[in-house]
Amino acid sequence: MKPLGERAFTAGALESQPSALSPQSYPLSAITQRPMFMYHAWGSQNAWLRQIAARNYLYLHPDTAAAHSVKDDDWVWVESAHARIRVQAKHHAGTAPGVLWTWNAIGKRAGAWKLDKDAPEYTKGFLLNHTIDDLLPAREDGYRYANADPVTGQAAWFDLKVRLVRDAQPQRAGHEIESTANASEHAA
Numbered sequence: 001m002k003p004l005g006e007r008a009f010t011a012g013a014l015e016s017q018p019s020a021l022s023p024q025s026y027p028l029s030a031i032t033q034r035p036m037f038m039y040h041a042w043g044s045q046n047a048w049l050r051q052i053a054a055r056n057y058l059y060l061h062p063d064t065a066a067a068h069s070v071k072d073d074d075w076v077w078v079e080s081a082h083a084r085i086r087v088q089a090k091h092h093a094g095t096a097p098g099v100l101w102t103w104n105a106i107g108k109r110a111g112a113w114k115l116d117k118d119a120p121e122y123t124k125g126f127l128l129n130h131t132i133d134d135l136l137p138a139r140e141d142g143y144r145y146a147n148a149d150p151v152t153g154q155a156a157w158f159d160l161k162v163r164l165v166r167d168a169q170p171q172r173a174g175h176e177i178e179s180t181a182n183a184s185e186h187a188a
Helices: 047-052 062-067 183-187
Strands: 028-033 058-060 075-079 083-091 099-103 161-166 176-179
Touching: 058 062, 062 083
Parallel strands: 028 099, 058 083
Antiparallel strands: 028 161, 058 099, 075 083, 075 161, 083 176
């Protein structure tokens, strides 16, 4: 193997890994970004920030929303081949058609930061992390590479392909997370 300084990464080497997922089954891309106050900061849980950023929505372009019959504030399922999450959607003209996005790191698990069980970060906030598999689909020889950026080793956030399904029971409150071992029966 060549020393790191002698290796070259080309654009082709950095493109998304070939996917076993059908573009018809998972036609949308899902991305996240952290709010600026959550980068390199220990104070993101302070009281005044929690007043303005204690929950997140799934943002989608109005054309994408119309194609999936999703209205503002509808509850939807974001489903990957790995898992699905139930979240509340908002139209956002600044989001590219075919892309879903949300703030990352807003949602917290129960007990994080010693939050109350009714804290909006737990009851209304969510993470897309649950929909991302740690491993890429198996190669022909059965080996599975880590689902990570080839340069940094960070989780491959920008390769997430999903489908969007409007929740048939919108009166139910709160987000949910489910494995998609039987995803096809949920999409019907």
